[in-house]
Amino acid sequence: MSSKSDAPTFQWSFLHPKYLHTWIGIGLMFLLSWLPYRTQRFLGKKLGLLIMKFFKSRKKIAKRNLELCFPEMTGAERETLLRENFEHMGLAFFETCMAWFWPAWRVKKHVKYVGFEQIEKLKAEGRGVLVTAVHSFNLELGCRAFGLHTPGHGVYRPNTNPVYDWFQYRGRGRENSLIERRDVKQMIRRLREGEFVWYAPDHDYGRHRYAWAPFFAVEKACTTTGTHLLAHASHCLVSSASFTRDRDGTGYTLTFDPPMEAFPYDDAEASAVYTNKFVERSIMRAPEQYMWLHRRFKSRPEGEPSLYD
Structure with missing residues (x-):
């Protein structure tokens, strides 16, 4: 689905x-979206703790990722972070309801924009902007707020x-257009036309266009070189954005960072190392809100054992 016409x-x-369960689920999401915001936050945290109790495998992965990334933390500090992380996981369900419905x-009422005064200047330059983001639990709502x-x-x-794909596309495409992830040519074309493209380079996407680059305390993390490919081919600016839940429970802060200086456009490996530094900065703005449940280090260099055994 590379454009609105291909939706x-x-x-x-x-x-x-056979799709009845999908319709019921989407109907429930719609009804829940009408609840008061504070009620959704309360229910979301309770749901997250319930997930933590029953989904042991995800808890194990998240716990291992925190051990690998933050070895300097005490066990008690990581346990606190792990518990908060699952609370935010539960909130993610309700925030998807908010983003779609x-x-x-109502979205604007709860979002504070930081750094967006530079947007008009960037548009005037006529260069596209590749906005690198991270897989935080509130990414759905963050993209809607940015759009x-x-x-x-x-x-x-x-x-x-x-059925879910149809609703998901409608929900995500309310403010933004969507590009199918394999349609690299259209991403490049949009960037060359001076537009903004969201891209999340923080997961382990396997050994395809990749480099080994440091990620927190893990010296060799399989990191996509897709950021370099898009930036080099389009000559766009590369920036980053992060969407975080405010700790006082009133809303969110969407931060748009200035374009990365000295981005290594001609070196794929160097760009992977460089990009990971900005990914780390975005995560550390609210580490409890990041998706630690994914196997970020599932790929290993030849001959090295798995980090999840």
Whole structure:
């Protein structure tokens, strides 16, 4: 789905009984989105602790990632961070409801924008901006909030459930256009046209266009060189943005950082190392809100043992 015209469309087959559970789930999301914000935060944290109790495998992965990335922390500090992380995981469900169903005014009511005064200047320069983001639990709502200020293009992975994919596309495309993640040519084209493209280079995407680069305390983390590919091909600016929940429980802060200085456009490995530093900075603005549950270090150099055994 590379543009609005290629968006998933409603099919009568979506009404087949096998999709009933999907319709019920989406209906529940819609109803929950109408709850008061503080109620959603309360329920989200409780849901997260319930997930922590029953999804032992995810808890184990998150705990291991924290051990690998923050060896200087005490065990008690990591346990506190782990508990907070699962609370924010539960909040993510409700924030997806907010992102897909809230009216624009309600999103804006809860978001504080920082650093967005530089947007008009960047637009005037006529160069595209690759906005690197991280997989925080509130990424869905963060993209919606960014699009309400400056519409752009998000990188999109289709879902195998066609009904959910249709709703997901509609929800994510309310303010932004979506580009299928394999459509690199369109990403480059949009950047060359001076537009904003969201891109998350923080996961382990396997040994395809990758480099080994430090990530926190792990010296060799499989890191995509996609950032370099897009920046080098389009000559765009490379920036970063982070969306964090405010600790007082009133809302969120969306921070847009200045373009990265001295980005190594001609060196893929150096760009991976460079980008990871900005990824780390974004994560450390609210480490408890990052998706530590993914196997970030599943790929290892030849001959090295798994870090998750």
